[in-house]
Amino acid sequence: MEETPNSTRRWPARLRRPALALAALAGALPLAAGTAPPAQAEPGDAGRIRKLNAQIEKLDKAYGGDLAKLKDTRYSVKVALDKTKVLSKDLQTARGLVAQLAANQYMTGGADPSVNVLSSDDPSNALSNLSLVSHVAQNQSAQVQQIQKLVNEQEKSKREAEQKIKELEKEIRDLVKEKARIKALVKKYKPESPSVGMGGVTPRMLKAKNSIDIEFGPFPTIGCFRGGVDAQDHATGQACDFMVSTGGSMPSANGRAQGDQTAAYAIANASRLGIKYVIWRQRIYDMRSPGWRSMENRGGTTANHFDHVHISVF
Structure with missing residues:
Protein backbone atom coordinates (compact mmCIF):
# COMPACT_ATOMS: atom_id res chain seq x y z
CA MET A 1 0.00 0.00 0.00
CA GLU A 178 -9.44 76.75 40.39
CA LYS A 179 -10.48 79.23 37.69
CA ALA A 180 -11.40 82.10 40.04
CA ARG A 181 -8.25 81.82 42.15
CA ILE A 182 -5.93 81.54 39.16
CA LYS A 183 -7.53 84.44 37.30
CA ALA A 184 -7.16 86.59 40.41
CA LEU A 185 -3.49 85.57 40.55
CA VAL A 186 -2.96 86.39 36.88
CA LYS A 187 -4.77 89.73 37.25
CA LYS A 188 -2.29 90.73 39.96
CA TYR A 189 0.51 90.82 37.40
CA LYS A 190 -0.05 93.18 34.50
CA PRO A 191 1.39 91.74 31.25
CA GLU A 192 4.73 93.26 30.29
CA SER A 193 6.30 93.82 26.90
CA PRO A 194 9.59 92.21 25.87
CA SER A 195 12.43 94.71 26.28
CA VAL A 196 15.31 95.94 24.17
CA GLY A 197 18.71 96.44 25.77
CA MET A 198 18.05 94.03 28.66
CA GLY A 199 18.72 90.83 26.80
CA GLY A 200 15.13 90.63 25.59
CA VAL A 201 13.67 89.82 29.02
CA THR A 202 10.70 91.61 30.56
CA PRO A 203 11.27 93.98 33.49
CA ARG A 204 9.65 91.45 35.82
CA MET A 205 11.98 88.66 34.69
CA LEU A 206 14.96 90.98 34.99
CA LYS A 207 13.98 91.84 38.55
CA ALA A 208 13.62 88.15 39.46
CA LYS A 209 16.93 87.32 37.75
CA ASN A 210 18.83 90.06 39.56
CA SER A 211 17.26 89.21 42.92
CA ILE A 212 18.21 85.51 42.60
CA ASP A 213 21.69 86.31 41.29
CA ILE A 214 22.39 88.58 44.26
CA GLU A 215 21.19 85.94 46.72
CA PHE A 216 22.80 82.80 45.26
CA GLY A 217 25.20 83.82 42.49
CA PRO A 218 27.46 83.67 40.80
CA PHE A 219 26.09 80.90 38.57
CA PRO A 220 28.20 79.32 35.82
CA THR A 221 25.79 81.08 33.46
CA ILE A 222 22.23 82.37 33.28
CA GLY A 223 20.38 81.90 30.00
CA CYS A 224 17.23 83.89 29.34
CA PHE A 225 15.93 85.06 25.97
CA ARG A 226 16.04 82.55 23.11
CA GLY A 227 13.90 81.32 20.26
CA GLY A 228 13.19 77.84 18.93
CA VAL A 229 10.41 75.28 18.86
CA ASP A 230 10.61 74.48 22.60
CA ALA A 231 11.51 77.99 23.79
CA GLN A 232 8.09 78.65 25.37
CA ASP A 233 8.46 81.49 27.94
CA HIS A 234 12.07 82.07 26.88
CA ALA A 235 10.80 83.37 23.55
CA THR A 236 8.73 86.09 25.22
CA GLY A 237 11.43 87.10 27.70
CA GLN A 238 9.54 85.59 30.62
CA ALA A 239 11.99 82.83 31.59
CA CYS A 240 15.59 82.28 32.64
CA ASP A 241 17.67 79.16 33.21
CA PHE A 242 20.00 79.34 36.20
CA MET A 243 22.77 76.85 35.37
CA VAL A 244 24.48 75.06 38.25
CA SER A 245 26.79 72.97 36.04
CA THR A 246 28.02 73.16 32.45
CA GLY A 247 28.46 70.87 29.47
CA GLY A 248 25.40 68.79 30.25
CA SER A 249 27.06 67.25 33.31
CA MET A 250 25.36 66.46 36.59
CA PRO A 251 26.10 69.16 39.18
CA SER A 252 28.40 68.64 42.13
CA ALA A 253 27.02 68.55 45.66
CA ASN A 254 27.58 72.31 45.89
CA GLY A 255 25.87 72.84 42.55
CA ARG A 256 22.85 70.81 43.60
CA ALA A 257 22.64 72.75 46.88
CA GLN A 258 22.75 76.00 44.89
CA GLY A 259 19.90 74.73 42.72
CA ASP A 260 17.87 73.62 45.74
CA GLN A 261 18.28 77.04 47.35
CA THR A 262 17.40 78.86 44.14
CA ALA A 263 14.23 76.84 43.61
CA ALA A 264 13.13 77.21 47.23
CA TYR A 265 13.78 80.98 47.16
CA ALA A 266 11.81 81.41 43.93
CA ILE A 267 8.81 79.56 45.39
CA ALA A 268 8.95 81.42 48.71
CA ASN A 269 9.16 84.80 46.93
CA ALA A 270 6.85 83.99 44.04
CA SER A 271 4.22 86.54 45.04
CA ARG A 272 6.74 89.37 45.39
CA LEU A 273 8.61 88.57 42.17
CA GLY A 274 5.66 87.50 40.03
CA ILE A 275 7.02 84.00 39.46
CA LYS A 276 4.73 81.66 37.55
CA TYR A 277 6.50 78.32 37.86
CA VAL A 278 9.83 76.67 38.70
CA ILE A 279 11.31 73.52 37.12
CA TRP A 280 14.17 71.70 38.85
CA ARG A 281 15.35 68.09 38.79
CA GLN A 282 12.54 66.75 36.57
CA ARG A 283 9.86 68.33 38.76
CA ILE A 284 7.69 71.40 38.37
CA TYR A 285 6.15 73.75 40.93
CA ASP A 286 3.43 75.88 39.31
CA MET A 287 1.91 78.71 41.40
CA ARG A 288 -1.41 78.15 39.59
CA SER A 289 -1.47 74.57 40.86
CA PRO A 290 0.90 74.59 43.86
CA GLY A 291 3.04 71.62 44.84
CA TRP A 292 5.96 69.74 43.33
CA ARG A 293 4.99 67.34 40.56
CA SER A 294 7.17 64.97 38.59
CA MET A 295 7.68 65.45 34.86
CA GLU A 296 8.16 63.10 31.93
CA ASN A 297 11.66 61.83 31.23
CA ARG A 298 13.07 63.79 28.27
CA GLY A 299 16.22 61.67 28.10
CA GLY A 300 19.00 63.99 29.21
CA THR A 301 20.52 65.95 32.10
CA THR A 302 19.66 69.34 30.62
CA ALA A 303 16.30 68.33 29.14
CA ASN A 304 15.26 67.01 32.55
CA HIS A 305 16.49 70.15 34.34
CA PHE A 306 19.10 68.45 36.52
CA ASP A 307 21.78 71.01 35.66
CA HIS A 308 19.70 74.17 35.87
CA VAL A 309 16.70 75.76 37.55
CA HIS A 310 14.15 77.09 35.08
CA ILE A 311 12.13 80.04 36.34
CA SER A 312 9.20 81.60 34.47
CA VAL A 313 7.34 84.77 35.43
CA PHE A 314 3.89 86.07 34.62
Whole structure:
Protein backbone atom coordinates (compact mmCIF):
# COMPACT_ATOMS: atom_id res chain seq x y z
CA MET A 1 0.00 0.00 0.00
CA GLU A 2 1.35 3.38 -0.99
CA GLU A 3 1.67 5.77 1.89
CA THR A 4 0.90 9.48 1.65
CA PRO A 5 2.06 12.34 3.87
CA ASN A 6 -1.32 12.24 5.61
CA SER A 7 -1.35 8.48 6.24
CA THR A 8 -1.37 6.99 9.72
CA ARG A 9 2.18 5.71 9.64
CA ARG A 10 4.11 7.01 12.68
CA TRP A 11 7.64 8.17 12.08
CA PRO A 12 10.33 8.03 14.75
CA ALA A 13 10.05 10.76 17.38
CA ARG A 14 13.26 12.49 16.26
CA LEU A 15 11.70 12.92 12.79
CA ARG A 16 8.30 14.08 14.03
CA ARG A 17 9.61 17.00 16.12
CA PRO A 18 10.03 19.49 13.24
CA ALA A 19 6.53 18.72 11.96
CA LEU A 20 5.03 19.17 15.41
CA ALA A 21 6.80 22.51 15.78
CA LEU A 22 5.33 23.78 12.50
CA ALA A 23 1.89 22.46 13.47
CA ALA A 24 2.14 24.37 16.76
CA LEU A 25 3.12 27.44 14.78
CA ALA A 26 0.02 27.30 12.61
CA GLY A 27 -2.20 26.44 15.56
CA ALA A 28 -1.01 29.37 17.61
CA LEU A 29 -1.99 31.97 15.02
CA PRO A 30 -5.73 32.17 15.76
CA LEU A 31 -5.01 32.53 19.48
CA ALA A 32 -2.62 35.44 18.97
CA ALA A 33 -4.70 37.14 16.28
CA GLY A 34 -7.92 36.67 18.22
CA THR A 35 -6.85 38.40 21.40
CA ALA A 36 -9.84 40.30 22.70
CA PRO A 37 -9.56 44.09 22.44
CA PRO A 38 -10.03 46.18 25.58
CA ALA A 39 -13.60 47.12 26.41
CA GLN A 40 -12.78 50.82 26.56
CA ALA A 41 -12.32 53.08 23.54
CA GLU A 42 -8.90 53.22 21.98
CA PRO A 43 -6.84 55.85 23.85
CA GLY A 44 -5.50 57.23 20.58
CA ASP A 45 -8.90 58.54 19.45
CA ALA A 46 -8.01 61.60 17.36
CA GLY A 47 -11.10 63.57 18.36
CA ARG A 48 -10.40 63.07 22.04
CA ILE A 49 -6.81 64.28 21.70
CA ARG A 50 -7.84 67.30 19.61
CA LYS A 51 -10.37 68.28 22.26
CA LEU A 52 -7.74 68.09 25.02
CA ASN A 53 -5.27 70.14 22.95
CA ALA A 54 -7.91 72.82 22.36
CA GLN A 55 -8.62 72.97 26.09
CA ILE A 56 -4.91 73.36 26.87
CA GLU A 57 -4.49 76.22 24.39
CA LYS A 58 -7.59 77.95 25.77
CA LEU A 59 -6.41 77.64 29.36
CA ASP A 60 -2.92 78.74 28.33
CA LYS A 61 -4.28 82.08 27.17
CA ALA A 62 -6.63 82.58 30.11
CA TYR A 63 -4.24 81.50 32.86
CA GLY A 64 -1.15 83.55 32.14
CA GLY A 65 0.51 81.47 29.44
CA ASP A 66 2.65 78.34 29.24
CA LEU A 67 0.96 75.72 31.39
CA ALA A 68 4.15 73.67 31.35
CA LYS A 69 2.83 70.78 33.46
CA LEU A 70 -0.16 70.27 31.17
CA LYS A 71 2.11 70.32 28.14
CA ASP A 72 4.47 67.87 29.81
CA THR A 73 1.59 65.47 30.44
CA ARG A 74 0.50 65.96 26.83
CA TYR A 75 4.03 65.00 25.79
CA SER A 76 3.80 61.82 27.87
CA VAL A 77 0.52 60.98 26.12
CA LYS A 78 2.22 61.35 22.74
CA VAL A 79 5.12 59.10 23.82
CA ALA A 80 2.68 56.42 25.04
CA LEU A 81 0.56 56.57 21.88
CA ASP A 82 3.62 56.46 19.61
CA LYS A 83 4.80 53.36 21.45
CA THR A 84 1.41 51.73 20.94
CA LYS A 85 1.56 52.48 17.19
CA VAL A 86 5.04 50.96 16.86
CA LEU A 87 3.98 47.82 18.73
CA SER A 88 0.86 47.54 16.59
CA LYS A 89 2.96 47.70 13.42
CA ASP A 90 5.41 45.08 14.76
CA LEU A 91 2.53 42.83 15.75
CA GLN A 92 0.93 43.12 12.32
CA THR A 93 4.21 42.23 10.62
CA ALA A 94 4.81 39.21 12.88
CA ARG A 95 1.27 37.93 12.40
CA GLY A 96 1.66 38.28 8.65
CA LEU A 97 4.73 36.04 8.70
CA VAL A 98 2.96 33.36 10.71
CA ALA A 99 -0.14 33.57 8.51
CA GLN A 100 2.05 33.04 5.44
CA LEU A 101 3.72 30.00 7.00
CA ALA A 102 0.36 28.55 8.01
CA ALA A 103 -0.97 29.12 4.48
CA ASN A 104 2.05 27.41 2.97
CA GLN A 105 1.51 24.38 5.19
CA TYR A 106 -2.16 24.25 4.21
CA MET A 107 -1.33 24.44 0.49
CA THR A 108 1.08 21.52 0.80
CA GLY A 109 -1.62 19.43 2.42
CA GLY A 110 -0.18 19.78 5.89
CA ALA A 111 2.77 17.66 4.83
CA ASP A 112 5.12 16.59 7.59
CA PRO A 113 8.55 18.10 6.76
CA SER A 114 10.21 14.89 7.91
CA VAL A 115 8.33 13.01 5.16
CA ASN A 116 9.68 15.39 2.55
CA VAL A 117 13.19 14.86 3.89
CA LEU A 118 12.90 11.09 3.82
CA SER A 119 11.51 11.11 0.28
CA SER A 120 14.52 13.07 -0.96
CA ASP A 121 16.24 11.69 -4.04
CA ASP A 122 19.50 11.84 -2.15
CA PRO A 123 19.13 9.96 1.20
CA SER A 124 22.70 10.92 2.10
CA ASN A 125 21.46 14.50 2.64
CA ALA A 126 18.61 13.44 4.92
CA LEU A 127 20.43 14.23 8.18
CA SER A 128 21.57 17.72 7.13
CA ASN A 129 18.16 18.53 5.64
CA LEU A 130 16.41 17.35 8.78
CA SER A 131 18.68 19.56 10.89
CA LEU A 132 17.74 22.52 8.72
CA VAL A 133 14.01 21.79 9.03
CA SER A 134 14.37 21.45 12.80
CA HIS A 135 16.23 24.77 12.97
CA VAL A 136 13.56 26.54 10.89
CA ALA A 137 10.76 25.03 12.97
CA GLN A 138 12.38 26.12 16.23
CA ASN A 139 12.87 29.66 14.92
CA GLN A 140 9.25 29.83 13.80
CA SER A 141 8.06 28.51 17.13
CA ALA A 142 10.00 31.37 18.72
CA GLN A 143 8.17 33.70 16.32
CA VAL A 144 4.86 32.56 17.80
CA GLN A 145 6.16 33.28 21.30
CA GLN A 146 7.28 36.71 20.09
CA ILE A 147 3.75 37.40 18.82
CA GLN A 148 2.27 36.61 22.21
CA LYS A 149 4.87 38.88 23.81
CA LEU A 150 3.94 41.68 21.41
CA VAL A 151 0.25 41.18 22.18
CA ASN A 152 0.96 41.51 25.90
CA GLU A 153 3.19 44.55 25.40
CA GLN A 154 0.62 46.24 23.19
CA GLU A 155 -2.16 45.73 25.71
CA LYS A 156 0.09 47.13 28.45
CA SER A 157 0.99 50.11 26.26
CA LYS A 158 -2.69 50.80 25.58
CA ARG A 159 -3.45 50.77 29.29
CA GLU A 160 -0.53 53.12 29.98
CA ALA A 161 -1.64 55.53 27.24
CA GLU A 162 -5.20 55.50 28.57
CA GLN A 163 -3.90 56.26 32.08
CA LYS A 164 -1.79 59.17 30.77
CA ILE A 165 -4.82 60.63 28.99
CA LYS A 166 -6.90 60.31 32.17
CA GLU A 167 -4.15 62.13 34.09
CA LEU A 168 -4.23 64.95 31.54
CA GLU A 169 -8.02 65.16 31.74
CA LYS A 170 -7.84 65.31 35.55
CA GLU A 171 -5.21 68.07 35.49
CA ILE A 172 -7.43 70.11 33.16
CA ARG A 173 -10.46 69.57 35.42
CA ASP A 174 -8.45 70.59 38.48
CA LEU A 175 -7.32 73.83 36.80
CA VAL A 176 -10.85 74.64 35.69
CA LYS A 177 -12.07 74.21 39.28
CA GLU A 178 -9.44 76.75 40.39
CA LYS A 179 -10.48 79.23 37.69
CA ALA A 180 -11.40 82.10 40.04
CA ARG A 181 -8.25 81.82 42.15
CA ILE A 182 -5.93 81.54 39.16
CA LYS A 183 -7.53 84.44 37.30
CA ALA A 184 -7.16 86.59 40.41
CA LEU A 185 -3.49 85.57 40.55
CA VAL A 186 -2.96 86.39 36.88
CA LYS A 187 -4.77 89.73 37.25
CA LYS A 188 -2.29 90.73 39.96
CA TYR A 189 0.51 90.82 37.40
CA LYS A 190 -0.05 93.18 34.50
CA PRO A 191 1.39 91.74 31.25
CA GLU A 192 4.73 93.26 30.29
CA SER A 193 6.30 93.82 26.90
CA PRO A 194 9.59 92.21 25.87
CA SER A 195 12.43 94.71 26.28
CA VAL A 196 15.31 95.94 24.17
CA GLY A 197 18.71 96.44 25.77
CA MET A 198 18.05 94.03 28.66
CA GLY A 199 18.72 90.83 26.80
CA GLY A 200 15.13 90.63 25.59
CA VAL A 201 13.67 89.82 29.02
CA THR A 202 10.70 91.61 30.56
CA PRO A 203 11.27 93.98 33.49
CA ARG A 204 9.65 91.45 35.82
CA MET A 205 11.98 88.66 34.69
CA LEU A 206 14.96 90.98 34.99
CA LYS A 207 13.98 91.84 38.55
CA ALA A 208 13.62 88.15 39.46
CA LYS A 209 16.93 87.32 37.75
CA ASN A 210 18.83 90.06 39.56
CA SER A 211 17.26 89.21 42.92
CA ILE A 212 18.21 85.51 42.60
CA ASP A 213 21.69 86.31 41.29
CA ILE A 214 22.39 88.58 44.26
CA GLU A 215 21.19 85.94 46.72
CA PHE A 216 22.80 82.80 45.26
CA GLY A 217 25.20 83.82 42.49
CA PRO A 218 27.46 83.67 40.80
CA PHE A 219 26.09 80.90 38.57
CA PRO A 220 28.20 79.32 35.82
CA THR A 221 25.79 81.08 33.46
CA ILE A 222 22.23 82.37 33.28
CA GLY A 223 20.38 81.90 30.00
CA CYS A 224 17.23 83.89 29.34
CA PHE A 225 15.93 85.06 25.97
CA ARG A 226 16.04 82.55 23.11
CA GLY A 227 13.90 81.32 20.26
CA GLY A 228 13.19 77.84 18.93
CA VAL A 229 10.41 75.28 18.86
CA ASP A 230 10.61 74.48 22.60
CA ALA A 231 11.51 77.99 23.79
CA GLN A 232 8.09 78.65 25.37
CA ASP A 233 8.46 81.49 27.94
CA HIS A 234 12.07 82.07 26.88
CA ALA A 235 10.80 83.37 23.55
CA THR A 236 8.73 86.09 25.22
CA GLY A 237 11.43 87.10 27.70
CA GLN A 238 9.54 85.59 30.62
CA ALA A 239 11.99 82.83 31.59
CA CYS A 240 15.59 82.28 32.64
CA ASP A 241 17.67 79.16 33.21
CA PHE A 242 20.00 79.34 36.20
CA MET A 243 22.77 76.85 35.37
CA VAL A 244 24.48 75.06 38.25
CA SER A 245 26.79 72.97 36.04
CA THR A 246 28.02 73.16 32.45
CA GLY A 247 28.46 70.87 29.47
CA GLY A 248 25.40 68.79 30.25
CA SER A 249 27.06 67.25 33.31
CA MET A 250 25.36 66.46 36.59
CA PRO A 251 26.10 69.16 39.18
CA SER A 252 28.40 68.64 42.13
CA ALA A 253 27.02 68.55 45.66
CA ASN A 254 27.58 72.31 45.89
CA GLY A 255 25.87 72.84 42.55
CA ARG A 256 22.85 70.81 43.60
CA ALA A 257 22.64 72.75 46.88
CA GLN A 258 22.75 76.00 44.89
CA GLY A 259 19.90 74.73 42.72
CA ASP A 260 17.87 73.62 45.74
CA GLN A 261 18.28 77.04 47.35
CA THR A 262 17.40 78.86 44.14
CA ALA A 263 14.23 76.84 43.61
CA ALA A 264 13.13 77.21 47.23
CA TYR A 265 13.78 80.98 47.16
CA ALA A 266 11.81 81.41 43.93
CA ILE A 267 8.81 79.56 45.39
CA ALA A 268 8.95 81.42 48.71
CA ASN A 269 9.16 84.80 46.93
CA ALA A 270 6.85 83.99 44.04
CA SER A 271 4.22 86.54 45.04
CA ARG A 272 6.74 89.37 45.39
CA LEU A 273 8.61 88.57 42.17
CA GLY A 274 5.66 87.50 40.03
CA ILE A 275 7.02 84.00 39.46
CA LYS A 276 4.73 81.66 37.55
CA TYR A 277 6.50 78.32 37.86
CA VAL A 278 9.83 76.67 38.70
CA ILE A 279 11.31 73.52 37.12
CA TRP A 280 14.17 71.70 38.85
CA ARG A 281 15.35 68.09 38.79
CA GLN A 282 12.54 66.75 36.57
CA ARG A 283 9.86 68.33 38.76
CA ILE A 284 7.69 71.40 38.37
CA TYR A 285 6.15 73.75 40.93
CA ASP A 286 3.43 75.88 39.31
CA MET A 287 1.91 78.71 41.40
CA ARG A 288 -1.41 78.15 39.59
CA SER A 289 -1.47 74.57 40.86
CA PRO A 290 0.90 74.59 43.86
CA GLY A 291 3.04 71.62 44.84
CA TRP A 292 5.96 69.74 43.33
CA ARG A 293 4.99 67.34 40.56
CA SER A 294 7.17 64.97 38.59
CA MET A 295 7.68 65.45 34.86
CA GLU A 296 8.16 63.10 31.93
CA ASN A 297 11.66 61.83 31.23
CA ARG A 298 13.07 63.79 28.27
CA GLY A 299 16.22 61.67 28.10
CA GLY A 300 19.00 63.99 29.21
CA THR A 301 20.52 65.95 32.10
CA THR A 302 19.66 69.34 30.62
CA ALA A 303 16.30 68.33 29.14
CA ASN A 304 15.26 67.01 32.55
CA HIS A 305 16.49 70.15 34.34
CA PHE A 306 19.10 68.45 36.52
CA ASP A 307 21.78 71.01 35.66
CA HIS A 308 19.70 74.17 35.87
CA VAL A 309 16.70 75.76 37.55
CA HIS A 310 14.15 77.09 35.08
CA ILE A 311 12.13 80.04 36.34
CA SER A 312 9.20 81.60 34.47
CA VAL A 313 7.34 84.77 35.43
CA PHE A 314 3.89 86.07 34.62
